[in-house]
Structure formats: structure tokens, C-alpha cells
Amino acid sequence: MNDMARLQKQRLALYGWMLAAPALALMSLFAFYPAIATFWHSLFTRGTTRRPSVFAGFENYQDLFADPTFATVVWNNLIYAGVTIPVSIIFALIMALWANAHIPARSFVRSAYFTPTILPMIAAANLWLFFYTPDLGVIDQITGFFGASPTNWLGQPDTALASVIVVTIWKEAGFFMIFYLAALQTIPPDLREAARIEGAGRWTYTRRVLLPLLMPTTIFVFVNAMINSVKLIDHLFILTKGGPNNASKLILYWIWEMAFAYFDSPHAAAMTILVLLALGLVAVAQFRLVEKRTHYR
Amino acid sequence: MTAQTPFIQIRSVSRVFNGGNGVHDLSIDIPRGSFVVLLGPSGCGKSTTLRLIAGLETADHGTIAIDGKDVTNVPPSKRGLSMVFQSYALFPHLSVAENIIFGLKVRKTGKDEIKSRLTEALNVTGLEGYEDRKPAELSGGQRQRVALARAIVAGHPLCLMDEPLSNLDAKLRHSVRKDIRDLQQRLGITVVYVTHDQTEAMSMADIVILMKDGRIEQAGNPADLYLQPATAFAAGFVGSPPMALLPASALPDAVIPPKTDAGRLTFGIRPEDLVLSTDTSTKAWGISATVTGSEFLGAETFVYVAIPGTSGATARLPGQVHIAPGTQVSLSWAGAAAHWFGEDGQRLAPTATREAAREPNTSFETDTAIPSL
Ligand SMILES: Nc1ncnc2c1ncn2[C@@H]1O[C@H](COP(=O)(O)OP(=O)(O)O)[C@@H](O)[C@H]1O
Ligand SMILES: [Mg+2]
Numbered sequence: 096m097n098d099m100a101r102l103q104k105q106r107l108a109l110y111g112w113m114l115a116a117p118a119l120a121l122m123s124l125f126a127f128y129p130a131i132a133t134f135w136h137s138l139f140t141r142g143t144t145r146r147p148s149v150f151a152g153f154e155n156y157q158d159l160f161a162d163p164t165f166a167t168v169v170w171n172n173l174i175y176a177g178v179t180i181p182v183s184i185i186f187a188l189i190m191a192l193w194a195n196a197h198i199p200a201r202s203f204v205r206s207a208y209f210t211p212t213i214l215p216m217i218a219a220a221n222l223w224l225f226f227y228t229p230d231l232g233v234i235d236q237i238t239g240f241f242g243a244s245p246t247n248w249l250g251q252p253d254t255a256l257a258s259v260i261v262v263t264i265w266k267e268a269g270f271f272m273i274f275y276l277a278a279l280q281t282i283p284p285d286l287r288e289a290a291r292i293e294g295a296g297r298w299t300y301t302r303r304v305l306l307p308l309l310m311p312t313t314i315f316v317f318v319n320a321m322i323n324s325v326k327l328i329d330h331l332f333i334l335t336k337g338g339p340n341n342a343s344k345l346i347l348y349w350i351w352e353m354a355f356a357y358f359d360s361p362h363a364a365a366m367t368i369l370v371l372l373a374l375g376l377v378a379v380a381q382f383r384l385v386e387k388r389t390h391y392r
Numbered sequence: 393m394t395a396q397t398p399f400i401q402i403r404s405v406s407r408v409f410n411g412g413n414g415v416h417d418l419s420i421d422i423p424r425g426s427f428v429v430l431l432g433p434s435g436c437g438k439s440t441t442l443r444l445i446a447g448l449e450t451a452d453h454g455t456i457a458i459d460g461k462d463v464t465n466v467p468p469s470k471r472g473l474s475m476v477f478q479s480y481a482l483f484p485h486l487s488v489a490e491n492i493i494f495g496l497k498v499r500k501t502g503k504d505e506i507k508s509r510l511t512e513a514l515n516v517t518g519l520e521g522y523e524d525r526k527p528a529e530l531s532g533g534q535r536q537r538v539a540l541a542r543a544i545v546a547g548h549p550l551c552l553m554d555e556p557l558s559n560l561d562a563k564l565r566h567s568v569r570k571d572i573r574d575l576q577q578r579l580g581i582t583v584v585y586v587t588h589d590q591t592e593a594m595s596m597a598d599i600v601i602l603m604k605d606g607r608i609e610q611a612g613n614p615a616d617l618y619l620q621p622a623t624a625f626a627a628g629f630v631g632s633p634p635m636a637l638l639p640a641s642a643l644p645d646a647v648i649p650p651k652t653d654a655g656r657l658t659f660g661i662r663p664e665d666l667v668l669s670t671d672t673s674t675k676a677w678g679i680s681a682t683v684t685g686s687e688f689l690g691a692e693t694f695v696y697v698a699i700p701g702t703s704g705a706t707a708r709l710p711g712q713v714h715i716a717p718g719t720q721v722s723l724s725w726a727g728a729a730a731h732w733f734g735e736d737g738q739r740l741a742p743t744a745t746r747e748a749a750r751e752p753n754t755s756f757e758t759d760t761a762i763p764s765l
């Protein structure tokens with residue numbers, strides 16, 4: 096009897112591995128192997144024709160930490176993530192609640208909100224490049240109407256990062272809204288009415304019923320926003336190129352620059368490994384903390 | 393509160409949706425402490441009426457007063473009532489206890505009071521030990537009880553229920569029916585209960601309000617509805633198996649009430665009032681019919697008969713009756729058992745028919761008891 100059970104278990108385990116095998120093979124080929132290769136690469140010096148690359152241990156990492164740009168870029172990215180993640184999530188939620196309410200021209204509102212999502216980031220950036228044009232752009236036209244002097248939004252260190260952040264939020268919020276909209280439509284209207292009868296106003300209902308029920312969606316959107324805050328740098332190429340004076344430079348852009356503009360791949364590899372580590376830590380923390388407090392239906 | 397002032401007064405209330413459906417010109421008085429059932433086929437406006445009382449819908453015309461206060465434009469939470477939804481509308485992310493005390497918490501009730509009320513509600517509904525479960529971890533019957541507990545925990549004098557048993561299996565439905573009725577009596581609350589199931593209505597209600605197409609067809613106690621249906625619709629809707637409704641033209645002249653036009657009348661007879669006789673020769677006025685089938689239910693047998701020119705009738709005979717399909721029978725009844733409805737479906741004032749009133753009641757094989765009227 097016991098043997099049978101053990102055999103059964105072993106067979107199940109075998110099935111499990113067999114089912115996981117194709118994905119595992121692909122993951123190994125395209126994720127694990129490159130990650131390890133990158134790590135390996137980051138331990139060597141940059142090779143030139145005259146001086147071949149030699150093993151350098153963690154020297155590349157020390158170089159990075161010593162570079163003032165490192166601190167700037169990390170700080171920029173923290174601000175970038177710290178603003179774009181919550182703001183685009185909150186906008187998405189508000190827009191979804193609005194687009195889900197019984198308002199006139201509801202489908203128009205929905206598609207209007209969604210439009211930024213279907214534009215490629217490069218196109219969106221070009222659009223905003225025009226908005227931001229000093230004196231001639233839409234934004235200066237408006238501020239000028241109220242008597243403000245023309246501003247070079249993208250060209251000065253004080254406003255460059257903020258301008259990039261605005262574009263990201265504009266681009267992301269509509270996309271996240273769709274997920275919230277889908278989730279909202281699965282919540283039965285009875286709950287709203289039950290809450291109303293129990294004396295809950297709009298705000299209490301939102302806080303005690305709606306937000307908890309939207310939590311799985313929020314986590315999904317949050318993870319996406321976080322990934323984007325590291326990954327989404329297309330618009331930097333069009334808008335600021337990380338400048339002026341590194342004011343809007345983000346980590347991935349910096350890595351790209353090191354690897355493909357300065358051809359310093361070992362340092363780029365070292366930075367990539369640091370990013371991977373940081374993201375891994377965040378992912379673990381997230382699963383530990385947030386998942387536990389979420390109700391999945 | 394005096395007996396004269398109804399607890400809920402609905403005065404000429406209309407709520408018409410786009411397309412013309414809804415409820416039209418409703419006037420209902422509901423006495424304090426009564427169990428009132430809104431009964432009717434699907435789509436007749438029962439839920440709309442309930443939602444108007446709850447305040448989830450606003451009346452286009454008319455006024456609604458609860459406990460002497462005009463609440464026509466008062467939000468649901470200020471009307472002092474609770475509601476059990478057909479879907480139960482439990483909050484899926486909250487535990488049983490959290491679900492029950494949701495309203496108390498919203499209303500900022502004191503901690504100690506919440507605790508004692510929760511204990512009481514759990515006790516009354518037999519949910520002790522399930523406090524920490526999520527709704528998804530409960531059976532249908534348990535969820536129903538959580539919804540009930542949530543409705544009674546605040547101690548509101550009025551509880552509205554919209555088909556609360558429709559998601560339960562037949563056996564459970566029967567026992568919960570009794571539980572709800574007992575609970576209502578014990579707490580002395582007023583309950584307005586919506587159902588499309590006439591058995592449920594008849595067994596639970598003090599007052600049944602039968603609706604059709606957004607209007608009240610008949611209101612009264614269950615016995616009234618059963619014994620004196622005000623319309624042909626009420627006659628056909630209440631009772632199982634339903635009353636047979638036959639065009640009077642298919643009946644012999646002798647049984648037609650005097651001074652009426654047989655072409656326009658509808659005749660109704662309850663299954664238990666029909667008398668079957670295989671001796672088709674003796675009766676002067678019996679309707680001849682053909683047995684099409686029978687159903688033995690233990691205590692009684694339903695015999696289905698086809699009558700030319702009608703959609704047929706059912707006779708309910710006590711005990712087991714052997715009668716082969718195809719048998720020719722003669723149907724008769726005691727004159728007072730007949731119901732007559734005019735062309736507009738309204739009940740006609742009971743008038744004795746010439747022959748039937750004099751005719752002695754002959755029965756076939758068994759003695760069919762005729763309820764005294
Ligand atoms: N919100 C609404 N909008 C439009 N029509 C509605 C709405 N609610 C109910 N109705 C219509 O009103 C009629 C009565 O509905 P309802 O009160 O739910 O019937 P029921 O007796 O089955 O509970 C139905 O024909 C329904 O289609
Ligand atoms: Mg209904």
C-alpha cells in the first residue's frame with residue numbers, strides 16, 4: 096500500500112519535471128545562461144588589442160561604486176520609480192473607476208484613456224518632444240498664456256527628469272487602467288448595494304470593499320510598473336539622451352551607454368548584475384509581504 | 393403605534409424603466425411585525441418593489457413611508473432596514489465575522505456592543521465556529537445564514553429578502569423556510585420577502601401580495617388567495633397543481649351561472665374539488681373527459697384528464713387510485729367549489745348555479761373531501 100503511494104508520488108514528480116522541462120530548457124538558454132555569462136564577463140577587465148582581458152575579481156564593481164555617475168543614475172532611477180509607479184497606478188485606478196461609472200460617452204472616454212497605450216513609445220516621445228518645445232510647444236503656449244516665460248523643459252537639469260516622468264505616466268496609466276477596468280467589471284453590483292444598505296458611503300465602500308477586491312490586480316500592475324521603471328527607456332533616446340549633465344539618466348540607459356557607446360562591456364555587465372540582484376531582492380520581498388495579505392477569488 | 397397605522401405605507405408608487413417595464417401605481421400597506429411575501433412570475437416587478445422600499449431605486453411617482461416617516465427620498469442606510477440578497481452579496485475578502493459586523497463597523501458601533509451582537513447573531517443562525525472562514529469556504533446553506541446574520545445583527549425592525557432560498561437545494565429550502573419564519577417571529581421584525589415560488593409564499597406569509605406585470609393582482613392572507621382568487625391569473629398561479637381554468641363554453645349549460653354569457657366566462661376548479669366518476673350515464677350535467685395519465689405521490693394521486701375544447705384539468709384524489717389512461721370519466725363538483733371569472737379575468741360574485749347547487753356529491757372509488765367554503 097505504502098509502496099504504491101510512493102510509486103504514485105514518484106510518478107507525479109516525474110510528470111512535473113517533464114511538464115516543466117521545455118520551459119526550463121528555454122529559460123536556461125535565454126535567461127539563466129546569459130545571466131551567468133554576464134556575471135562571468137563582469138569579473139574580467141576590458142580587453143583591447145594591446146592588452147588582453149584578464150581576470151580582475153570584483154574590481155569592475157569597485158569602479159562602479161567609485162563613479163559619481165553611479166550614485167546619480169541610481170538616485171534618478173529611484174525617483175523615477177518612486178514617482179511613476181504610484182502615480183500611474185493611482186491615475187489608472189481613478190480613470191478606471193471613472194470609465195466604469197455610468198457616464199455619457201463612456202466608450203469614448205475609455206478609448207481616449209487607452210490611446211497612449213497603442214502608440215509606440217518612440218512615437219509618444221516624439222509627440223511630447225513637440226509639447227515640450229520651448230516657446231512653441233503646447234505646454235509653453237499654455238504657461239505663456241498665463242504670463243510665464245518660456246522654459247526649456249527637457250534642456251535644464253531641474254526639469255528634465257520630471258518631464259521624462261510625465262511622459263512615462265501618460266503612457267502607462269491608460270494601459271494599467273484596462274486591467275482595473277476588467278477587474279471592476281467582475282465585481283458584482285450587489286456588493287455595492289449591500290454596502291450601501293449597511294450605511295457605507297462611496298469612500299468606505301471603495302476602501303473596505305473595492306480596493307481589497309482589486310488587490311490582485313494592483314499587485315499585477317505594480318509588478319509591471321516596477322519592471323517598466325527599470326526597463327522602459329526608449330523615450331530617453333528621443334527626449335534627453337540622459338542629459339543634461341546626467342540629470343535624466345536612468346540605470347538601463349547608462350548600461351546601454353557603457354556597453355554600446357563607450358564599448359566598456361565589463362562595467363556594463365557588472366552594472367547589469369547589480370540590477371538583477373536588486374530586482375531579485377525586491378521580487379522576494381514582494382512575494383513574502385504582499386502576497387500574504389491579498390485575497391484571491 | 394396603533395394598529396391602524398401600517399408600518400410601511402406605499403402610496404401610488406410607480407417606477408418605470410426605459411421600455412415600459414417596472415412597477416405601476418402600487419399601493420401597499422404592511423402591518424408592523426408581519427411577514428409579507430411579494431409573489432409573482434419572473435419579471436413582474438417584485439424585486440423592483442423591494443428595491444423601492446430599500447431605497448436602491450427611487451420612485452418616479454408616489455410616496456413610501458416607513459414607521460410613519462416619509463422615506464421616499466431618504467437613502468437606504470437611513471431607512472432603518474436590512475436586506476438579504478438573492479446572491480447573498482457577501483464580501484468575498486472578509487471573514488464570516490467581518491461580513492456580519494460590516495454595517496456595525498461602518499456605523500461606528502462600540503467595540504463591546506459589536507462583540508455581543510456578533511455573538512448573538514452567530515448563535516441565532518447557528519454559525520458558531522465559522523467566524524474566521526471566508527465565504528468561499530462555506531456551503532450554500534451556510535452562506536445563506538451569514539447573509540441572514542448580517543441582516544439581523546443591527547437589530548433593524550425591517551428586513552427585506554429577495555429570493556433568499558433560490559440558490560438552495562429543495563430539502564434545505566424547506567427547513568430554512570421554517571427557520572426564517574421562526575426567526576422573524578422571535579425577533580418580532582417585519583419581513584418583506586420576495587419569491588416566485590407559490591409554495592414558499594403560501595407556507596410563510598401572513599400576507600401574500602401577488603403581482604403581475606408591475607401591478608398588484610391580489611393581496612390577502614394565503615387562505616384568501618387560495619379560496620377566493622380575485623382573478624383568473626391568481627387562480628392559476630396559486631396552488632399546486634394549479635387550478636384548472638376552462639372556457640365556460642366547454643361546459644354543459646346547466647352549470648353556467650344564470651344571467652351570464654357562457655362564451656365569455658372562464659370556469660375554475662381546484663384539483664381537489666373535482667369528482668371523477670366512471671359511470672358516465674347517471675349524471676345529467678357531468679363533463680365528459682378522458683384520462684390521460686396519473687401520478688401517484690404517496691398520500692394522493694393526481695389524475696390528468698383531457699376535456700375537448702380546453703387545455704385539460706387535474707384531479708387530486710386521496711390515496712392510491714388505479715385508473716387507466718384512456719378511461720372515459722365524468723367530472724363533477726360541488727357547486728360552491730366552482731370559481732367563475734369574467735372576460736376581464738376578474739372574479740364574479742359567487743352565484744349558485746342552477747343544477748350544481750342541488751346536485752348531490754357523488755364520488756368515485758374514494759371520498760373526495762370538499763373543503764368547506
Ligand atoms: N435597472 C433596470 N433597467 C431596466 N429595466 C429593468 C431594470 N430593473 C428591472 N427592469 C425590468 O423591470 C421588470 C421587473 O423587474 P424585477 O422587479 O427585477 O422583476 P422580478 O419580479 O423578477 O424581481 C422586468 O421586466 C425587468 O426587465
Ligand atoms: Mg427578482
